Amino acid sequence: MPEMKIAFVAGRSPKAQGALEILSHIYPHVSPEEADVLVALGGDGFMLRALHRYLKLKKPVYGMNRGSVGFLMNEFRPDNLLERIRNAASINLHPLRLEAFCVNGERHHALAFNEVSLFRETGQAAHVRVSIDSVVRLEEMVCDGVLVATTAGSTAYNMSAYGPILPLGTGVLALTAISAYRPRRWRGAILPHQASVEIEVLNPQKRPVGATADSTEIRNVLRVKVHEDRSLWSTLLYDPEHNLEERILREQFAH
Structure with missing residues (x-):
């Protein structure tokens, strides 16, 4: 299996920048243009900005929560990142x-x-x-x-x-x-x-x-x-145990 090339993009908050520093020291990384997968570090607002900014690259985006709610994000854990991305489920979002x-x-x-x-x-x-x-x-x-x-x-x-x-x-x-x-x-x-x-x-x-x-x-x-616009899409990757369908279902029964 060819080595996966990842790019890290992060929000400006101290939590997001701290996560960027940690992951950059652990994993080899390239620019977004060269990457197979983008790893977005921040909250839901940053994820939306990343989807807009990199839409034309047509690269899947794996988010890790360094914000507050993180509805569109996966849990932040530095370990086993490449394995998590390989095992991730995907969904296409049309704007x-x-x-x-x-x-x-x-x-x-x-x-x-x-x-x-x-x-x-x-x-x-x-x-x-x-x-x-x-x-x-x-x-x-x-x-x-x-x-x-x-x-x-x-x-x-x-x-x-x-x-x-x-x-x-x-x-x-x-x-x-x-x-x-x-x-x-x-x-x-x-x-x-x-x-x-x-x-x-x-x-x-x-x-x-x-x-x-x-x-x-x-x-x-x-x-x-x-x-x-069905001609445009961005692919979100998420951990199977943290999938969007389950989170949306939970929201309908939240107290």
């Missing part, structure tokens, strides 16, 4: 693609592995119209915002907004309201992954709205289009 049309005439594109969200920018509630596959489903929603989440992102901000937790591999997206005032009891919807979501901002001058795709922020949007 959401955001196209945003702004008040000033600009158009922006961004990707999101967790969610695309829209938020009010002032103290006044946002008024938005929601269409799915060119069919208007909500003529007007009054809310703090609305988000579209992937299965992997359904346990992040989507869960905090009382959106549904989506098992991996189910081929669906979550459309979730953020503090909806009207329709009063509308909590959201579960959409097929191939659905195209369009959200129009009503009265954007008086009630401005911004859009966020993971860490990319866009101000003063008129409307946005969101769909899952």
